[in-house]
Amino acid sequence: MNAPLRLLIVEDSEDDALLIVRELQRAGREPIYERVDTEAAFRAAVESGSWDIVVSDFRMPQFTGTDALTLLRARDQDTPFIFVSGTIGEDVAVEAMRAGAQDYVTKGNLRRLVPAIERELRDAAVRREHRAGEARFHASEAQLRAILRAALDAHITMDEAGTITGWNPQAEAIFGWSEPDALGKVLSDVIIPPANREAHRRGMQRFLATGEGPILNKRLELTAVRRNGQEFAVELAVAPIRLSDRWIFSAFVRDITERKQNEKVQAAVYSMATAAQTAASLQDLLRSVHETTATLMPARNFYIALYDEATDLLSFPYFVDEVDPPPPPRRPTAGLTEHVLRSGQALLSREDFAPATGGAAELPWIGAPSVDWLGVPLRQGDRTLGVIAVQTYTTGVRYGEREKEILQFVATQIAGAIERQRAADALRRSEERHRLLFDAGPHPMWVYDFETLRFLTVNDAAVRDYGYTREEFLTMTIADIRPPEEVPALLQHVATLRGGAALRPGLWRHRKKDGAIIDVEVVPYTLTLDGRPAALVLAQDVTERNQLQHQLSQSQKMEAVGRLAGGIAHDFNNLLTAIFGYADLLAEDLPPGSPGQVDVKEIRNAATRASALTRQLLAFSRQQVLQPAVLNVIDVVGDLENMLQRVLGEDVELEAHLAADLGNIRVDQGQLEQVILNLAINARDAMPTGGKLTIETANVVLDEHYAQTHRPVVPGRYVMIAVSDTGMGMDAATQARIFEPFFTTKARGKGTGLGLATAYGIVKQSGGYIWVYSEVGRGATFKIYLPRVDEPTEAVAAPPELGSVSGTETVLLAEDDALLLPLARDVLKRLGYTVLEARTPADAVAVAQAYSGVIHVLVSDVVMPGESGLQLAHRLLEVRPNLRVLYMSGYSDEAVVRHGLLDPGTTFLQKPFTPAALARKVREVLDAPRPGAS
Numbered sequence: 001m002n003a004p005l006r007l008l009i010v011e012d013s014e015d016d017a018l019l020i021v022r023e024l025q026r027a028g029r030e031p032i033y034e035r036v037d038t039e040a041a042f043r044a045a046v047e048s049g050s051w052d053i054v055v056s057d058f059r060m061p062q063f064t065g066t067d068a069l070t071l072l073r074a075r076d077q078d079t080p081f082i083f084v085s086g087t088i089g090e091d092v093a094v095e096a097m098r099a100g101a102q103d104y105v106t107k108g109n110l111r112r113l114v115p116a117i118e119r120e121l122r123d124a125a126v127r128r129e130h131r132a133g134e135a136r137f138h139a140s141e142a143q144l145r146a147i148l149r150a151a152l153d154a155h156i157t158m159d160e161a162g163t164i165t166g167w168n169p170q171a172e173a174i175f176g177w178s179e180p181d182a183l184g185k186v187l188s189d190v191i192i193p194p195a196n197r198e199a200h201r202r203g204m205q206r207f208l209a210t211g212e213g214p215i216l217n218k219r220l221e222l223t224a225v226r227r228n229g230q231e232f233a234v235e236l237a238v239a240p241i242r243l244s245d246r247w248i249f250s251a252f253v254r255d256i257t258e259r260k261q262n263e264k265v266q267a268a269v270y271s272m273a274t275a276a277q278t279a280a281s282l283q284d285l286l287r288s289v290h291e292t293t294a295t296l297m298p299a300r301n302f303y304i305a306l307y308d309e310a311t312d313l314l315s316f317p318y319f320v321d322e323v324d325p326p327p328p329p330r331r332p333t334a335g336l337t338e339h340v341l342r343s344g345q346a347l348l349s350r351e352d353f354a355p356a357t358g359g360a361a362e363l364p365w366i367g368a369p370s371v372d373w374l375g376v377p378l379r380q381g382d383r384t385l386g387v388i389a390v391q392t393y394t395t396g397v398r399y400g401e402r403e404k405e406i407l408q409f410v411a412t413q414i415a416g417a418i419e420r421q422r423a424a425d426a427l428r429r430s431e432e433r434h435r436l437l438f439d440a441g442p443h444p445m446w447v448y449d450f451e452t453l454r455f456l457t458v459n460d461a462a463v464r465d466y467g468y469t470r471e472e473f474l475t476m477t478i479a480d481i482r483p484p485e486e487v488p489a490l491l492q493h494v495a496t497l498r499g500g501a502a503l504r505p506g507l508w509r510h511r512k513k514d515g516a517i518i519d520v521e522v523v524p525y526t527l528t529l530d531g532r533p534a535a536l537v538l539a540q541d542v543t544e545r546n547q548l549q550h551q552l553s554q555s556q557k558m559e560a561v562g563r564l565a566g567g568i569a570h571d572f573n574n575l576l577t578a579i580f581g582y583a584d585l586l587a588e589d590l591p592p593g594s595p596g597q598v599d600v601k602e603i604r605n606a607a608t609r610a611s612a613l614t615r616q617l618l619a620f621s622r623q624q625v626l627q628p629a630v631l632n633v634i635d636v637v638g639d640l641e642n643m644l645q646r647v648l649g650e651d652v653e654l655e656a657h658l659a660a661d662l663g664n665i666r667v668d669q670g671q672l673e674q675v676i677l678n679l680a681i682n683a684r685d686a687m688p689t690g691g692k693l694t695i696e697t698a699n700v701v702l703d704e705h706y707a708q709t710h711r712p713v714v715p716g717r718y719v720m721i722a723v724s725d726t727g728m729g730m731d732a733a734t735q736a737r738i739f740e741p742f743f744t745t746k747a748r749g750k751g752t753g754l755g756l757a758t759a760y761g762i763v764k765q766s767g768g769y770i771w772v773y774s775e776v777g778r779g780a781t782f783k784i785y786l787p788r789v790d791e792p793t794e795a796v797a798a799p800p801e802l803g804s805v806s807g808t809e810t811v812l813l814a815e816d817d818a819l820l821l822p823l824a825r826d827v828l829k830r831l832g833y834t835v836l837e838a839r840t841p842a843d844a845v846a847v848a849q850a851y852s853g854v855i856h857v858l859v860s861d862v863v864m865p866g867e868s869g870l871q872l873a874h875r876l877l878e879v880r881p882n883l884r885v886l887y888m889s890g891y892s893d894e895a896v897v898r899h900g901l902l903d904p905g906t907t908f909l910q911k912p913f914t915p916a917a918l919a920r921k922v923r924e925v926l927d928a929p930r931p932g933a934s
Contacts, residue, residue, distance in 0.1 A: 005117075007033040008045055010056035010068045011084075019110060020055060020084060027114040038062050039071070046072060051079055053117055053124075058085035058096075066096060073100040077504065078127050080120035084113060154253040158187045160246055162204060174234075174255045176227030191253075193225045207240065208247065221256065232257045241442050248442065340377050443540045446473070450526075450533035453477040453494065465541065467513030481510050483517055503535060510539070518543045544709060576912035578819040579607045581827060584915045607912070628666045628766070629794040633697050633721055634658045636672055644680050644693075651690030652683075658697045663788040665719050667766045675759040679723040679782050682756060686727030686780065696722040702785065713769055718785040725781075730774040738772060805919040809856035809926055810834040814844040814872060815888070816864045824859065827915040828922065840865050841872040848876055855880060857925055862889035886925045888913075 005024065011017045017035045024031050034049070036042045037060055045051075054072060056065040069081050083096060083104035096104065102123070103116045154174050157166030167182040175182075175191055182190055188197040206212065224234045235254045240247055438445055444462035448455050458473045466473075466481065479487050486509060497503060503524040510520050518541050525536045583603045590596045637656060645654050676695070683693050700720045707713040730738065739760040759782075763770045767787050774780035811833045815821040825835045836851060838844035841864055848855060858876060860869035873885045888909045907928075909921045 005029050005031040006050065006052045007031040008042075008049070008051040008054045009033055009035045010037065010042060010054065010060075010063070010065060011035055012037040012057065012060040012062075016057070016084075016107065019107075020113065023110045023113055024117070029114070039067060042068050042071060046075060052121060053080045053082065055082050055084050055113075055117075058083050066099070069096065069099055069101055074501075077502075078124050078131065080117075080124050082113070082116055082120065084110070154255075156187070156191075156251045156253060158249050158251075160204075160208060160248075162186045162188060162201075164190065165248070166250075171253065174226075174253065175224070190227075191224045193223055193231050196223065224253070243442060441538070443538055445536065445538050447527075447529070447534055447536050448478050449529075450498070450535055453479060456529065456534065462539075465512070466510070472513075481512075483509055483511050507542070519546050573911035574817050574820060576607050578817075578823055579603065580912055580914045581820075581823040581918075583607065585823075585826065585830075628668050630664050630666050630789060630791045631669055631672075631793050632662060632664050633672075633719060634662055635793070636669060637676070637695055637697070640673055640676060644677070647677065647680055648684050648693060652687055653692045654695075655692060656695045658695075659699060661699065662697050663699050663717070663719050664791060664793055665766075665786040666789050666791070667786060668762075671762045671766070675762050675784065676721070676723065678756065678759045683723065683725035683727060683780070686725055686729075691726035691779075694722075694724045696720075696724070698722075699788065700785065710769070710771065713785075717788040718768070719788050721784040721786070723782045723784075724779060726779045729776045729778045729780055730772070731776050735772055735774060739770075805916075805923045806831040807923060807926060808832050808834070810836065810851075810853060811922065812836045812838070812844060812848060812855050812858045812860075812876075814838045814841065814858065814860040814864065814869065816840060816861060820861075823915075824918060827918055828859075831919055833922070841867045841869075841875075844872055845875060848880065855883060857884040857886060857922060859886045859888065859922065862887050884925045884928075886921055 007021075007024070009017045009020060011020075014035065017033075021031055021033060034045055036045050039062075042063065054068070056068050058065040065083055065085065072079060072081055077100070080102045081100065083101055084107060085104070086107040102120045105112045105116055154170040155166065155168045156164065156171055158164050164182050164185050164187050167177070167179045169179075171182070172178055177190055188200045192200050219235060219237045222234055222236050223231050225231050233256050235256045237252045239250045241250055439459050441459055441461055444459065444465050446455055446458040446462055454477050455473045458470060462468075462473065463470055468476070479490055482490050490508075503526055505521065505523045507519065507521055510518055512518065520539045521542050522540075523538045527534050527536055583600050587597060587600045587604075590600065637658060641654070641656070648654055680693060687693075698720045700718050702710075702713055702715055702718055704715050707715045738756050740757060760770055763784055763786070769785045771783050772780060773783070811828050813821065813824055813828070813835055815824060815837075816839050821837060821839060825837050828835050836847050836855065838847050844858075844860070855876075858873055860872055862869045864872075869887050869889075873883075873887075876883055877885075886907050886909060888911060907921065907925050909918065913921075
């Protein structure tokens, strides 16, 4: 049977709470529940009981679900929290889940509640087990000692491709490669013997695919190769470290050539100890044993040796009485050691050996008759580790039970020393492994005293990233790396922790030694050091990530506003075209000097101002029609200089620094002039008491690093135009909104808020980027980057001069707007043209097929139902190849920009237009020479 579910319901409606309970009962659950609807009741319930899950309404008269979530998370990070509400929206729900809620269910779909509860109960159990494991891990004193001890000798790092990215001086000494020579090479080509490189490659592939590998989290002995080709033994420890999007591998390597040579004679003592440590400790031990037991042995002069049949002899001669000359050490016979190892029994005399062989063999004694070998087993628990062999130089000595006990005592002492050495080495390896993880971690880590807040130790990444030396860190407290204005909040936070609150991950701001402020995510863990509470902290710099997130958010917001602005401008342009047209037709019909003429003029003036606004909206939304040409910014600034000086006034100094070798760009000259003019006007308004405006140009290359920190910049060659002022400057909140349409900091009636929005849209539509750099009281700099082109400058052709705009030709007019179609038709008919009209492309094709005469020109809207004006023109040109075409549109839709409508030779009329503009454009199209005509 399922255990009773302890359920806390935050709900002001008893009926709704019962619906939740009944839903759980239908699923086989018998909840023990309590309903609360105020903050006080919720606090009391949380403090008095342990709940499996909390289910909360979102809005209540006295208390909100968000308040309940905040109170719960301040006390408990693990208990699941689910919103059940009829009013919560998707956006609010997502924010609530980011704040710590696990799920949300609408009251109209309570069937989702039971599966959600079951899932979150399982997840909560996993989280609690994980936290418990972390607490056990970080509480051990062994882990703390690991933080305080030093690492091994050579340190190498490599990336996922096996490329060496780190190479310290010890690595240079061991392998013979200097750091510059090693960096950038493939690790296997530098330190791994050729015969082992394929196995190394497969091991890397296996780890990247599965996260598993035979060399990870272990200390291994391997064969490496020096630069001169010499192979040698190394001890290796590899720690994989996961960054945000890739792995790096940190390896500590020690040259164990000398140790391996000595291990051949020391393996019986302890195969993992270094030669110096092992020899020194055993010498001291054997000397002590000999001094206390030699006088008790029948033979005072002897060797004590450790021997394993798989290794060489390790022996130490000690003489109480001088022997001249001292006899050389000799190996015991194979028969003696095999017997002791096989039987586990001591062999103290020839008589002991004969029964062991059934009397069929004699012990092949080594040397003169006065030299005897004796052996006792070296045991550790139930295992026989080897043989202690004693070589005596006393003739006719017999060993009895007393001497056997002495030798067994020697074996016990040596076995104990080996065990102590093994335990100490295991502790050292554990400490080194944890020190490796601490020191080789890619992110800053430190330990600080919980009471004094002083740093106790820091890793290499903290020294590298914060700029302080290790010695400086150890004289500081954690308050010293906080901005001064945030220290009170830190101290208040520490006070809550000392009051019993748990350490939790969080987002803080830190200050480096050079004064730079960074955003960091910290993950703290509690531990105990010499009986005092301390904290281990891992800090990750997220400044760049936060900046990129802000840039992405701003970009998405500007795109959304741009689409809205473009759509409004397109529809509004159709209306303005009708206003212009009918106002002009009305003006023609009214007698000169009549009062109605004045009214019509005011109508046109209002329409003209509205048209200017729509052009700015189209510029911001990057949907205006551009006429790009290759030009040089120096020429543009030169043409504008007189106008800029007049706009700025006498109290603003204009200064230009233009690079002599400036590259060319492809832009619409009029639009670029509009951008510079808008920035100059904006700068003038920021300098009400005068100042300086500086225009600079330069050739720049934006690299990958710049692109990563300035999304969505594409790396490449650009021409930079910088417009700087010495005005009031802007704070961060203002800078975040300056390119939004209708946003302005000026007084009402002093600006529309479209100047910078227009500049932004023109630059973006021209394939460039614009950034602002400003501080309050220190002026502002706008930097524009436009793609550089390797083409000569082009002269902009002047529009042709026209005579009469009337005509007798036939015009096929295709326009789906109910206001514009009759307007354009009446205008053209008044000028003498024969007009065939159509509301859709299909109607236009049908009209053309039914008309037997010549159709001289097609005047078509770009965007119409069914198909575009471009597609309509292609269909008609197949049967009427001499047909001229004039396109109209309220904005440069995809059909205009992406389907080649603005290619050379294409004629386009931008909405809104006046009847006169329509008449001139139709006449221009009809009178233009045909391609190839002489």
